[in-house]
Amino acid sequence: MDSTPLPLSLPPDHLGLYIHVPFCVRKCRYCDFSSQAIGGNPALPDQYLDALAIEARRRREASPRPLHSIFIGGGTPTTLTGAQLRRLWHEIIAPFPRTPQAEISIEANPGTFSEEVLAALAEIPLTRVSIGVQSMHPDELSLLGRIHTPAEVADAVAAVRAIGIPRINLDLIYALPGQTPARWAETLRQALTLRPDHLSLYALMLEEGTPLTAQVEAGQLTLPGEEEEEAMADATDALLAAAGFIQYEVSNAAPAGLYSRHNLGYWLGRDYLGLGPAATSTFGAVRWRNTADVAAYIARVQAQETAVAYAERLSGAERLLERVMLGLRLRDGFTLAEAENDCGCTLDALARAAIDALQREGLLEFDRGQLRLTSTGFPLANTVVSRLMVGVN
Secondary structure (H helix, E strand, C coil): CECCCCCCCCCCCCEEEEEEECEECCCCCCCCCCCEEHHHCCCHHHHHHHHHHHHHHHHHHHCCCCEEEEEEEECCHHHCCHHHHHHHHHHHHCCCCEEEEEEEEEEECHHHCCHHHHHHHHHCCCCEEEEEEECCCHHHHHHHCCCCCHHHHHHHHHHHHHCCCCEEEEEEEECCCCCCHHHHHHHHHHHHHCCCCEEEEEECCCCCCCHHHHHHHCCCCCCCCHHHHHHHHHHHHHHHHHCCCEEEECCEEECCCCECHHHHHHHCCCEEEEECCCCEEEECCEEEEECCCHHHHHHHHHCCCCCEEEEEECCHHHHHHHHHHHHCCECCCEEHHHHHHHHCCCHHHHHHHHHHHHHHCCCEEEECCEEEECCCCHHHHHHHHHHHHHCCC
């Protein structure tokens, strides 16, 4: 975790590693991530780890820089067995060089915390577990297709603390179909009583092709209206402030000094490697993404072929605009001159008129070299960023 006060920063050579585990107990009804239920082919996880070990070795040889952060995500990594989790760490991740204070995180579902899994997690030098809670109401969890109960959330938090992992993040989703501001506030209130070190708070996104989206489009479910979402945001602000949390990014909050360095690397445009199907990597101006199909990923890697399905070299302007789009998600923004120097162009040359308009409207400001959204603009981050991108010359 980062102990740096706002505004947040990272060293220029910060390198993150994302490991994708594309398995879960069952697919949630709102999820369009690259993942699949693990039950159909019990041999598949070991076959996947075989391929992942090969890709990891290739990436280590190509990039000897030490890692500053590691994030094991999915899917649900804790659907793996204890033996598979140990193998994931010892054979695939641990051989990468890393800094002494590297942040090491793993995602987990409260319904997967068996004794075997917890014993394996206790042997990995994790600094944080990110628990997918989403709601503290049984009916909302059922609507989302989650496999756990609210009681299992508290049990999971206690279990993680008992094995000595120092930090806990809780993922929550609001603006669910039929959800009222009062029910959202109760979920957040209950989550805060568990004393997490970090919260990720996401508004529900309707993803094409998911069962939940189909029900909404068919009129079987109704999303909260704009006024209800605003009331949810107001309740969020009040509860977070009372608990001593800073909403340091549009969807993330933590007490001072407990910010996620791995995610900060994305928002500040630092390099990162991604391993596994659908994983993306960015090194300087070069970006590539692996095939999303698990079987194809395994077959390609085992055949000594590349798993990369798409690659591009971003122009300086493309890189800078992306840095702006991501950096403005941070409450204190980012150092514009640093981003401009890195990308070799200026925002002024790309979007002067749009910047002027947003400043006149009190939505965007410069402060001691930081480009950031104002207190008025921050709740409207997506709208402001969209206007800025549309205004590019």
